[in-house]
Amino acid sequence: MFYINRATVVEWFRNRLPVDTLMEHLTSKQVPRHRHSIWYYFGGLTLFFFIVQVITGILLMFYYRPTPDHAYESILFIMNEVRYGWLIRSTHSWAANLMIGTLFIHLISVFFMQAYRPPREMMWISGVVLLGLVLGFGFTGYLLPWDEMAFYATQIGTEIPKSIPIVGESIMVLLRGGQEIGSATLTRMYSLHVVVLPLATLLIVGLHLFLNQYYGVSTPVKTTKRKNSIQFFPNYMLRDLRVWLIAFLALLSVAMIYPWGLGEEADILKPAPEGIKPEWYFLPLYQTLKIVPPRIWYFDGEALVNIVFLFGGILLIVLPFIDRRSRNKERNIFIKVVGLIILIYLIGMTIFAYMD
Amino acid sequence: MQKKPDRRTVLNRILYLWAAVTSVPIISSIIRFIFPPARAFVGSKVIGTVDEMQPNTGKVVQLGERPVIVITTKDGEPIAYGANCTHLGCVVRYREERGDIYCACHGSVFNIEGQPVSGPASRPLEEIPIKIENDQVSITTA
Known part of the structure; x- marks a missing residue:
């Protein structure tokens, strides 16, 4: 009779996969403890919601049809006829918003803890x-x-880049797959x-996770560490998993x-309904575009807002190189400040947009 | 005196140069591919008879791929504009009670001549030629 010894199988894998090296690294890695440690969980939470997005997204792809004639109908089918379809779609949509929320919190905490300082510039940029x-x-x-x-x-979103001088119109056409929103836009967005x-x-x-493992977790500037930092594996990982379970x-x-x-189903001939607003994370840009006058000095107001937001994004990327003190x-x-x-x-504009 | 590069170095340089030169048309083709070819609609569309155009009303119709707002003024004169707001492209509507054109997305208001009067829009609505022939009202591409 053919017999497989468990120890032999384990040994076979250990000889072919770098499990020991990995375990050695994970058990030697320490996560510092201090009064700001709670913010460390938000990076992991973002990863968790991303995993949820991948799983629920693949499930939705089984039924979704990316054409204007069938897209709305297929979502109705998922929600009303597919077993637990409503729950899968609802989970996908909620997890998307929560992922963006936790990502913002993670980014803000990294910013205020100045964790982007050397040698973690690439972690910040990624x-x-x-x-x-x-x-x-x-x-x-x-x-x-x-x-x-x-x-x-x-x-609105695809029209926004149009005001950028020279390349604006091309970006809009590239995003829409033509001059107007239609089937080409839907297939582009889907792919x-x-x-x-x-x-x-x-x-x-x-890359981000590799760098996180390589450089370890950063301690905020001039923050007193408690003496007993936590071993990453299994202690911190189990704590992380507990937070994932709660989430x-x-x-x-x-x-x-x-x-x-x-x-209601989209109708390209129907005038825009009252009170239309984008998702919450685009509200600051939306509200700024709404209140800005058509012309500011000699400049087009809309183009100026877009350029300022674009410049803000570039500044965010190069932050580690601007902040010389953190080095x-x-x-x-x-x-x-x-x-x-x-x-x-940004928070004020979001609240203003909700109340407007 | 500078050392003469050996055969391997020269071959490597030729290979890199060849790869660089080849990559230009490949990348250029991909970029050109993802930009859709321009397919501008040229033509006209009958939108109704003169009798059907009730004074002080507006409706949005499709001309090619784009929405067009056709308004019959209080005097019964039909006029047409591109229905996308010149601010961020939402479809506008005619407000009978005020006799103006309104975009609900950001609150831009245009007068009956298509000129912006309030809100963030700064450019006028695009005028669409309108024709009346044999009692038929039609709009055409500019």
Whole structure:
């Protein structure tokens, strides 16, 4: 009789996979403990919601059809006829928003802890790129249900770059697949959402996590560490998993109690309905565009807002190279105050947009 | 005196140069591929008879791929504009009670001549030629 010894199988794998080296690294890695340690969980939470997105997204792809004639109908089918379809879609939509929320918190905490200082500049840059990719996921995914809100959000979103001098019109045509929103836009957004952005995200997440393992977790400038830091494996990982479990239960609860809705089907001839607004993470830009006058001095107001936001994004990427104080492990109050003012502006504009 | 590069170095340089030169048309083709070819609609569309055009009303119709707003003024004169707001492209509507054109997305208001009067839009709506022939009202591409 053919008999396999368990120890032999384990040994076979140990000889062929670098398990021992990996375990040695994981058990030797320490996570510092101090009064700001709680913020460390938000990076892991973002990763958790991304995993949820991948799983639920693949499931939705089984039924979703990316054409204007069938997109809305297929979402209705998923929600009303496929068993647990409503829950899968609701989980996907809620997790998308929670992922963006935790990513913002993670980025803000890294900013205020000055964790972007050397040698972690590449971690910061990859993180900001991931923020861009995640916002791209939000934008491309929003059109897919092909309902009224989705249609107008994409109409506005793809029109925004048009005011950028020289390249604006080309960017708009590139995003839409033509001059108007239509089937070409839907297939473009779909392929970006399910192929291009996931591949790019996997690549950058891989780099981000590798750097995280390589350099370890940063301690904020001039923060006193408690003597007993935590071993990454298994202690910190188990704590992380406990937070993931809480997040999973919270996600399922909101997805079930407040199932994600679907508006009326998009109609390209129907005038924009009253009170139309994009998703919450685009509200600061939306509200700024709404209140800015058509002309500021000699400049087009809309183009100026776009250029300022674009410049803000570039500044965010190059932050580690601007903040010279952090290189010497000193607190930079000026950068923190500027960051705080921008944060208050963004939150204020979001609240203003909701109340407007 | 500078050392003469050996055969391997020269071959490597040729290979790199060849790869660089080849990559230019490949990348250029990919970029050209993802930009869709321009397919501008040229033509006209009958939108109704003169009798059907009720004064002080507006409706949005499709001309090619784009929406066009056709308004019959209080005097019964039909006029047409591209229905996309010149601010961020939402489809506008005619407000009978005020006799103006309104975009609900950011609150831009245009007068009956298509000129912006309030809100963030700074450019006028694009005028679409309108024709009346044998009692038929039609719009055409500019």
